Amino acid sequence: MNQPKSFPFSRRQVLRGLLATAAFGATAKLGTGCTPQEPRSGGTGDEFVIGFIYVGPRDDFGYNQAHAEGAAAIAQLPGIKIVEQASVPETTEVEEAMRSMIELDGAKALFPTSFGYFDPHILKIAQEFPEVQFFHAGGLYQEGETPRNIGSYFGYIDEAQYIAGMVAAYTTQTGRLGFVGAKPIPQLLRNVNSFTLGARTVAPDITTRLILTGDWSLPVKEAEAVNSMVDQGIDVITCHVDSPKIVIETAERRGVFSSGYHANQAALAPRGFLTGAEWDWTTVYTQYAQQLQEGKTLMNGDIPHIVRGGLEAGFWKLSPFGAAVSDEAKQAAEAVKAEFAQGSKRIYQGPLRNNQGQEIIAAGQSYEQTAVELETMNWLVEGVDGRLES
Template sequence: MTNRRVFLKSASALALGSVLPFESVFAAAKLTAGVIYVGARGDYGYNQAQAQAAGVIKKLPNVKVVEEENVPETIAVQKSMEAMIEQDGATLIFATSFGYFDPHVLKMAAKYPNVRFAHCGGLWKQGNPSNITSYFGYIDECQYLNGVVAGHASKSKKLGFVAAKPIPQVLRNINSFTLGAQSVDPSITTHVIFTGDWSMPVKEAEAANSLVDQGCDVLTCHVDGPKVVIETAEKRGAMSCGYHASQAALAPKGYLTGAEWDWATPYTLLVDDVQSGKTPPNVLRGGLKEGFVKMSPYGAKVTPEAKKDADAAKAKMVAGDFMIFKGPIKDNKGADVIATGTSHPQTDIVLESMNYLVAGVVGQI
């Protein structure tokens, strides 16, 4: 009888044109979401961070998740997306890799206007299909904090950074890491080696060994799977800061902290919008404050002073009272890139086209 009364009350509310939102009367609509990874879901890095978020939305009411890993950034991803839509009935697709966007997501979004495509990487712009959401986070906030901790830990004052490609997102992380370290000691340098692609385990190992040979005693990276870099640093007796997900288990002695994604936040927001019939935004961003990114717990070698400095900077970031890119800043060729009195908040679109390395970075684009 109680259930019957609830039903009748709900039906009456609808009949009378009640202002109650539709989703408060009926359960969330059934939704199938497809998630596509460029690598293995258990890579201790980029793909694992995305897979952790997929695991969260699997537990949401009326949500089914279909996944496919090791899908290259070729026409293969178009076939995977189409199969999820046509065979599984997916109406929300998470295309998680940077290279999936053009032309693959663009083509599929035009072909399936009633499907929402969520792409990780920040590439959507006016004129692209309106059923695309570009989601990304201000993880350079965490890389700055990595730098603060690394700056305190380093004895050689030489840090190492293994990077995949010199695209704006990677350069922004290298620069933030360096500026964080230089807030501790302006003489600190960051030595960068680019491997050329997102997953190059042999080159990543070679780069990590080369950086240690050059005297770098703290390593970090921006590659899809940080496992090789972190393990190599540990074997060589160097310290490390992680990226994408926590790699603390791989380096029990040298792991200091890490910059982690918390993709469950944008994933959940997008699922909620699609289920409730709302139109998701084309651009979805957030940092520490919004819960898009987070820090790994501090390792045993992190000093109380380092924790104090990093925690203070983090608190200002969460409060919206801290800018990483505040002039004067020169690039590593001596040119002024941010003038005195000029600053760029995290939301400034200018930062998404960064094309320089700051002073103190040893390396070239």
């Protein structure tokens, strides 16, 4: 018996097609004198609709979960309606998701959260819908080049990684740390470098082995990287991938320590989990939602095109310390955390060399967290054993 064919169209795509057909039919009947229909606002008509798009599942113990938790917080605000779509690849599929949220759900602001959504997809759709505001995590806004309805937000989570590196240094018995990464974008390199610099304040000869997998979610390669590290004598492992779940669980099975990222993974490694660098998007998203409700826009300059902040602005938090963390490590970590809370701590100070022996910051000089040099980082600090390609 022949099986009925299935068609690769989503419900949103079908609805958009039906709406387009209906609109064409109405135009044909009414002639050219009709007035185009206004985009619907969603909900009861007085709700402000905000869309969130994730590259993976919302319960991934990682990047997507952290953003989804932030979205859930503002969904509780009166007058705000949230629409979400998960597991959307960094392809033209995200363009379809954005169009659908705008045309079907009436979204007036979108948070497409994954790094690869920005160029070319957000840039394209932002020009197609100039009245809609787009906010991207980590995108580099360039005045005069980036469309005015695009904003960029990100946090200095490398502050938390710096502290996690300190805790790792207090805990390691081999002096060898491991970092599993996806792609060598500036944000990832900044995390690797800060983790290493924090560790080397405790033990100057400590090293961090970096292995890049090549993409944000490659569970098999992530597990292979952890196993390779353990086989080399590395006994504390952290990561920057979309979901740290595989990295943390594999480290636990191999009997080594782990440090988390994005969200709290303590439940995955009850014996070896030390702490972690967690995003806290609640404050950021709440501020955006309130500004949008007040009628402020990126286009008018009421909302900044570039928003950045560290602990003092509520962008990150440390995961609770695990059972293996010593009192000495906790006290040292809390002391540096207090400096970050005050905005007085600088991670990148000279003299500092890269892992090729070249000077990148001269003695007596330093970079503030806001320095553009850190936003465009393309080097690894001394102590990192790795390359800028997978």
